[in-house]
Amino acid sequence: MSDSVLFFLIQVLNGVQQGLLLFLIASGLTLIFGIMGIINLAHGSFYMMGAYLAFSLTELTGNLWLAILLGIPLSVAVGLALEFLLFARLYRRDHLYQVLLTYGLILIMEEARSLLLGDDVHGVAKPAFLEFSIPLTETLSYPVYRLFMSAICLLVALLLALAIRRTRLGMTIRAGAANREMVSVLGIDIGLVYRVVFALGVALAAFAGMIAAPVASVYPGMGSQILIVSFVVVVIGGIGSIKGAFLGSLLIGLADTFGQVYAPQIAGMTVYMLMAAVLLWRPAGLFGRT
Amino acid sequence: MRRALLLLGAAALALFPLVGGAFYLQLLAKIMLMAVFAMSLDLLMGFTGLVSLGHAAFFGIGAYALYLLSPEYDAADFWVSAPIAISAATLAALAIGVLVLRTSGVYFIMATLAFAQMFFYFATGSKLLGGSDGVSINVRPNPAILGWTPFDLGNRVQFYYVALAAMLATYLLLRMVLRSLFGHAIQGIRASEQRMRALGYPVFRYKLAAFAIAGALAGLAGYLSAAQYGSVNPEFFGWQMSGTVLMMVILGGIGTLYGPILGAFGLTLLQELLTELTKHWLLPMGVFIILAVLLLPQGIGGLGLAWRSPRPEPVDD
Amino acid sequence: MTEPVLRTETLSKRFGGLAAVSDVALDLRHGEVHAVIGPNGAGKTTLINLLSGDLAPSSGSILFEGREIAGLAADRIARLGIARSFQRTTIFRDFSAFENCRLAAQARLPTSMRFVRPALSQRAVSDAARRVLALVGLEAAAERRASALSHGEQRQLEIAMTLATKPKVLLLDEPLAGMGAEESRHIVALIAALAERHAVLLVEHDMDAVFSIARRLTVMVNGRVLESGTPEAIRESAAVQEAYLGGAEPQP
Numbered sequence: 001m002s003d004s005v006l007f008f009l010i011q012v013l014n015g016v017q018q019g020l021l022l023f024l025i026a027s028g029l030t031l032i033f034g035i036m037g038i039i040n041l042a043h044g045s046f047y048m049m050g051a052y053l054a055f056s057l058t059e060l061t062g063n064l065w066l067a068i069l070l071g072i073p074l075s076v077a078v079g080l081a082l083e084f085l086l087f088a089r090l091y092r093r094d095h096l097y098q099v100l101l102t103y104g105l106i107l108i109m110e111e112a113r114s115l116l117l118g119d120d121v122h123g124v125a126k127p128a129f130l131e132f133s134i135p136l137t138e139t140l141s142y143p144v145y146r147l148f149m150s151a152i153c154l155l156v157a158l159l160l161a162l163a164i165r166r167t168r169l170g171m172t173i174r175a176g177a178a179n180r181e182m183v184s185v186l187g188i189d190i191g192l193v194y195r196v197v198f199a200l201g202v203a204l205a206a207f208a209g210m211i212a213a214p215v216a217s218v219y220p221g222m223g224s225q226i227l228i229v230s231f232v233v234v235v236i237g238g239i240g241s242i243k244g245a246f247l248g249s250l251l252i253g254l255a256d257t258f259g260q261v262y263a264p265q266i267a268g269m270t271v272y273m274l275m276a277a278v279l280l281w282r283p284a285g286l287f288g289r290t
Numbered sequence: 291m292r293r294a295l296l297l298l299g300a301a302a303l304a305l306f307p308l309v310g311g312a313f314y315l316q317l318l319a320k321i322m323l324m325a326v327f328a329m330s331l332d333l334l335m336g337f338t339g340l341v342s343l344g345h346a347a348f349f350g351i352g353a354y355a356l357y358l359l360s361p362e363y364d365a366a367d368f369w370v371s372a373p374i375a376i377s378a379a380t381l382a383a384l385a386i387g388v389l390v391l392r393t394s395g396v397y398f399i400m401a402t403l404a405f406a407q408m409f410f411y412f413a414t415g416s417k418l419l420g421g422s423d424g425v426s427i428n429v430r431p432n433p434a435i436l437g438w439t440p441f442d443l444g445n446r447v448q449f450y451y452v453a454l455a456a457m458l459a460t461y462l463l464l465r466m467v468l469r470s471l472f473g474h475a476i477q478g479i480r481a482s483e484q485r486m487r488a489l490g491y492p493v494f495r496y497k498l499a500a501f502a503i504a505g506a507l508a509g510l511a512g513y514l515s516a517a518q519y520g521s522v523n524p525e526f527f528g529w530q531m532s533g534t535v536l537m538m539v540i541l542g543g544i545g546t547l548y549g550p551i552l553g554a555f556g557l558t559l560l561q562e563l564l565t566e567l568t569k570h571w572l573l574p575m576g577v578f579i580i581l582a583v584l585l586l587p588q589g590i591g592g593l594g595l596a597w598r599s600p601r602p603e604p605v606d607d
Numbered sequence: 608m609t610e611p612v613l614r615t616e617t618l619s620k621r622f623g624g625l626a627a628v629s630d631v632a633l634d635l636r637h638g639e640v641h642a643v644i645g646p647n648g649a650g651k652t653t654l655i656n657l658l659s660g661d662l663a664p665s666s667g668s669i670l671f672e673g674r675e676i677a678g679l680a681a682d683r684i685a686r687l688g689i690a691r692s693f694q695r696t697t698i699f700r701d702f703s704a705f706e707n708c709r710l711a712a713q714a715r716l717p718t719s720m721r722f723v724r725p726a727l728s729q730r731a732v733s734d735a736a737r738r739v740l741a742l743v744g745l746e747a748a749a750e751r752r753a754s755a756l757s758h759g760e761q762r763q764l765e766i767a768m769t770l771a772t773k774p775k776v777l778l779l780d781e782p783l784a785g786m787g788a789e790e791s792r793h794i795v796a797l798i799a800a801l802a803e804r805h806a807v808l809l810v811e812h813d814m815d816a817v818f819s820i821a822r823r824l825t826v827m828v829n830g831r832v833l834e835s836g837t838p839e840a841i842r843e844s845a846a847v848q849e850a851y852l853g854g855a856e857p858q859p
Contacts, residue, residue, distance in 0.1 A: 475713070478702075485768075486714075487681045487682045489685060
């Protein structure tokens with residue numbers, strides 16, 4: 001296989017990996033919106049929280065796995081606390097107020113991180129056994145960790161799809177999305193469903209931050225950066241659609257990766273051009289309900 | 291009663307330079323330009339029902355336009371560069387509006403934010419626009435006509451009055467527009483788009499026009515802000531800028547014209563106060579915003595006014 | 608016999624696998640009330656949505672004054688002269704009754720892209736608004752907020768708004784829903800009077816009202832037209848009685 005074809009394939013792998021990671025975050029965002037009707041600007045902050053937790057807990061325990069194991073329940077705890085204190089009050093409110101309130105939350109979370117963990121950029125070490133790269137040619141090799149990331153994200157995506165389609169909780173979630181009153185009339189505690197969905201969304205975003213940390217590094221602006229890209233994914237894929245989030249994430253991941261490599265002048269813009277194109281063709285997103 | 295208060299406020303602002311020091315002159319000028327920015331956003335949010343999280347896009351365009359129109363060591367002609375900057379912002383608003391106005395609700399919020407970010411990344415990555423460090427405008431625009439210079443933008447007091455004039459002009463302009471056929475139409479759209487369509491209004495056109503007017507005014511605010519600081523950077527496009535002006539509108543009282551003005555004053559002064567207290571002033575600011583949303587659903591100016599229903603009758607009388 | 612103002616041919620609307628409206632042929636003439644009746648879920652509101660442009664048909668055609676209008680946008684169709692009222696009251700709740708009608712009357716202007724002169728200075732528009740308010744009997748309530756009006760008055764307001772656009776065709780979707788006897792009588796008389804100068808398509812469940820003012824009836828069941836004809840013919844039709852009227856003859 002020629003070098004340039006190999007190089008192309010490597011970019012495809014990178015794009016897919018980026019897309020799959022993005023999917024974890026975007027799926028949480030679209031679930032929270034589709035089912036709870038809440039637009040959460042602070043969703044990117046959960047991703048950042050995960051990354052910084054990965055950093056500090058790895059420093060503490062010396063082991064990324066342990067950090068992830070500890071980090072997830074911690075993130076979920078924070079998520080549930082926020083849901084109880086703040087998000088529970090947003091259910092019936094206008095989107096405008098949700099935007100404002102979650103914007104205030106972003107500010108708080110950014111500053112809290114600044115206070116507790118500082119503003120420095122950090123790296124997180126990959127786990128030792130995933131440290132190596134698979135050699136492909138004399139000059140090109142592919143880092144195993146990225147393959148691992150893709151695999152994990154794919155696994156989570158499959159579990160998510162299964163959970164939503166096959167389990168009772170999943171059916172309740174889908175029913176709740178369609179008709180809140182009906183679900184509560186059936187005796188199902190809609191508040192509990194919401195809490196689970198929210199916790200799931202937070203956990204997904206935080207987990208994404210944790211496994212991405214060794215590759216993406218840990219820095220202050222990472223939350224808002226990923227949030228905006230997630231928004232583009234949701235706009236492209238359609239709100240409330242996991243399928244749409246998946247497809248959208250892959251599209252964006254590939255577009256961004258290829259943009260960076262083959263057209264660096266407009267690198268940051270490829271994502272938005274894609275969004276503009278979709279908006280022209282399908283304003284409700286690829287799988288959105290009109 | 292309200293009109294009396296507004297006149298009093300305007301008079302107070304007009305007389306302020308007699309007592310105010312340099313720092314406060316600069317601060318209040320900045321606030322008044324933000325008030326222009328905020329009023330333009332309120333046209334969209336409070337009167338047309340379009341919640342935009344990317345209004346900074348047009349603010350930034352106005353600002354960078356001044357930079358691009360200013361020769362390196364000379365002044366741009368104010369009467370040429372300002373209209374061009376405003377036109378650029380208006381064209382951008384039309385282009386973006388055609389795309390984002392096909393969406394609604396949450397999609398609209400997300401899409402507007404995304405487009406503003408597009409400009410942000412473009413500016414950050416562009417050598418022409420100075421990248422993330424931004425650019426300087428070495429000489430402020432010159433409003434000289436045939437040898438007579440009506441005002442000097444480099445003079446702090448005169449710039450203050452220019453900002454005040456801009457704020458008052460924007461207020462009066464929007465008041466007129468809101469009372470016009472167009473103004474009633476957009477308020478109808480805000481109240482019930484479905485009903486307006488059923489009555490035969492080509493709703494898209496009116497939303498686009500409102501979007502363009504809002505963009506134009508935001509461009510003006512950006513242009514003057516760039517003139518004030520003498521520099522522009524990508525943060526002019528940033529989501530924090532969009533978020534700040536959004537907060538000003540909501541906390542000041544959405545759906546009124548004086549609300550955004552109050553919001554601009556209130557929020558900026560609060561920010562000044564908090565910055566004195568702590569480097570991490572965004573934390574108490576965030577707490578303030580959350581408390582305000584939870585406790586004061588109508589915002590400061592909206593106390594006693596249901597924000598959901600701006601009357602299509604005269605806005606403030 | 609005059610040409611029908613509005614006519615449909617094999618009009619159909621499918622939502623995925625569900626055929627909400629199938630093969631509907633209907634016509635509407637100037638000066639008549641043509642009532643569409645049928646059980647819930649028969650597709651009556653979908654039919655109105657198709658005629659008003661709120662929904663695009665899956666197949667078939669809709670001809671207004673001989674012109675094909677199927678697939679046109681709702682606002683375009685409204686400007687052509689087809690006005691509708693909604694089943695769920697769709698008025699501007701926070702505006703006064705007068706302002707509701709004023710906005711409706713304003714829609715008839717060639718354009719509202721006017722930014723300088725105050726809207727209220729357009730006397731013709733304001734006068735038109737007051738006229739329709741008087742027509743439906745709401746002139747006393749003109750300055751009251753729409754949300755403060757009684758349910759019946761709100762329905763009256765909705766009709767007033769449709770009138771303010773000077774339409775040729777009125778599509779009324781259950782205008783009597785939720786009204787008391789007194790209010791209903793008033794509205795029924797109003798509709799009958801309006802029919803003289805317009806073509807009225809009336810979707811209703813109130814059989815007394817329907818049989819008293821409709822010149823023709825179309826019965827829809829499961830998205831299809833079961834039968835169409837004069838009130839007497841429909842009343843005596845065995846098929847209709849079985850499907851809808853429950854076998855007993857309604858009182859005239």
